[in-house]
Each structure stands twice: as structure tokens, then as C-alpha cells.
Amino acid sequence: MTNPRLRPPEHRVAPRAVLMWTLSGLAGTAVVTALLAGAAVLIRLGGWAWLPGPVVEYAWWPAACYAVYGAVRSLVAPRWRYRVHRWEVTDDVVYTRAGWISRAWQLVPVSRIQTVDHTQGWLERMFGLATVEVRTASHAGSSTIEGLRADVARELSERLAVRAGELRDDAT
Known part of the structure; x- marks a missing residue:
């Protein structure tokens, strides 16, 4: 008895799935970025005196970092996913x-x-x-x-x- 070799399955998903996954990822990124940006505005303008100065001054960093991460992930992951x-x-x-x-x-x-x-x-x-x-x-x-x-x-x-x-x- 011979052992069959595991090979890649024959069919890929539809090419339109890449665009759908990309738009879905970008929409999710936009929502989370907007929430983080809203929190940054509240921190900066809300008079949160009890927070240390650097926290207030750099409150926008999480939103900016997540926007970059989310954009890269939304553009790279769907194409890679389609290939795999x-x-x-x-x-x-x-x-x-x-x-x-x-x-x-x-x-x-x-x-x-x-x-x-x-x-x-x-x-x-x-x-x-x-x-x-x-x-x-x-x-x-x-x-x-x-x-x-x-x-x-x-x-x-x-x-x-x-x-x-x-x-x-x-x-x-």
C-alpha cells in the first residue's frame, strides 16, 4: 500500500473575493481608527488633567498606528489569502x-x-x-x-x- 501525498486542492476561491475581503478589512480599520481618534480628541480636549502630559500630547498615536497597520493588513492579507x-x-x-x-x-x-x-x-x-x-x-x-x-x-x-x-x- 502506498501513502498518497498531500497536494494542494484544485480550486481557488472567486477572484472577486479579494476585493470583498479588502473592502471589509478597510471598513473595519476605518471604524476602529475613528473610535481611537475620537478617544484621542476627548483626551486632548476633555481636560483630563489627571493624565500625565505625554499621554495627552501623544493621544493620537494609537489611532495613527492602527490606521497604518489596518491599511497594510487590509491590502496584503486578502491577496495572500486568495493565493493560499x-x-x-x-x-x-x-x-x-x-x-x-x-x-x-x-x-x-x-x-x-x-x-x-x-x-x-x-x-x-x-x-x-x-x-x-x-x-x-x-x-x-x-x-x-x-x-x-x-x-x-x-x-x-x-x-x-x-x-x-x-x-x-x-x-x-
């Missing part, structure tokens, strides 16, 4: 690879699938994307594929549900 995140479904297994620093390879036997969820958040709908969640009895055996084209996600979830029904065994 992959998925593949065969007759017997759902195979995913995720993670942009630490990599997670996950193989979910189709015979163990209990539910297949096809979801679309409002931002995903704007970009014509969707998420497929494959769940087993074990949380560790569950898998999520984000950033799929909506039609691919719908077809995939239907195909997995039918195939899991065909392979149903007593997994308890």
Missing part, C-alpha cells in the same frame, strides 16, 4: 486548505457530513459570492469554504447534500 485558500470536492471527500501564516489542511469524508449550509451575507451578495459550510458531528471535522461564486456554492451545496445522503452510514 483552496478547495476541492471529490465523490468521497471535501478537501480544503486555509491559513496565510499557519496552514490548515482539512479532509472531511462525505459519508460523515450531517449538514451543508449555503450562506450569503449582504456584502457577499453585493459581490455575487457565497459561503459553503460543511458540518459533521465533530466540530473539528467541519469545514468552511468562503468566497465562492454564488452559483458554484449553490451547486456545490446541493451536490454535497445529495452525495452525503447516498453515502449515509451509521456514524454514531
